[in-house]
Amino acid sequence: xxxxxxxxxxxxxxxxxxxxxxxxxxxxxxxxxxxxxxxxxxxxxxxxxxxxxxxxxxxxxxxxxxxxxxxxxxxxxxxxxxxxxxxxxxxxxxxxxxxxxxxxxxxxxxx
Numbered sequence: 001x002x003x004x005x006x007x008x009x010x011x012x013x014x015x016x017x018x019x020x021x022x023x024x025x026x027x028x029x030x031x032x033x034x035x036x037x038x039x040x041x042x043x044x045x046x047x048x049x050x051x052x053x054x055x056x057x058x059x060x061x062x063x064x065x066x067x068x069x070x071x072x073x074x075x076x077x078x079x080x081x082x083x084x085x086x087x088x089x090x091x092x093x094x095x096x097x098x099x100x101x102x103x104x105x106x107x108x109x110x111x
Contacts, residue, residue: 012064013064016060016063016064017064019060020061020064023053023056023060024057027050027053030046030050030053031050033046034050040092041092044085044088044092047084047085048081048085051078051081051082051085052081054077054081055074055077055078055081058070058074058077059071062074
């Protein structure tokens with residue numbers, strides 16, 4: 001009976017490590033997407049996905065290490081990630097609106 005449970009624990013550990021490796025690769029791909037863009041919206045979505053993947057990685061580590069405090073860190077990181085995306089979107093919208101108003105004024109001045 002003991003060998004079966006030990007084998008199951010090893011299978012879980014291998015599975016968790018595989019999930020962490022896949023998430024790390026996806027995190028790097030999202031980082032590349034955030035860098036190359038081409039639009040600001042693509043970058044904001046990539047940053048949001050990176051935050052979500054980090055949250056999932058922390059949750060997997062919490063399961064793997066059997067540490068409950070990591071879930072608290074995960075919740076705090078989720079709130080910070082959400083606020084960061086809101087702030088980035090607000091800043092982008094402010095710049096976008098200023099740019100549109102500047103173009104409108106330049107168009108009106110040329111008439």
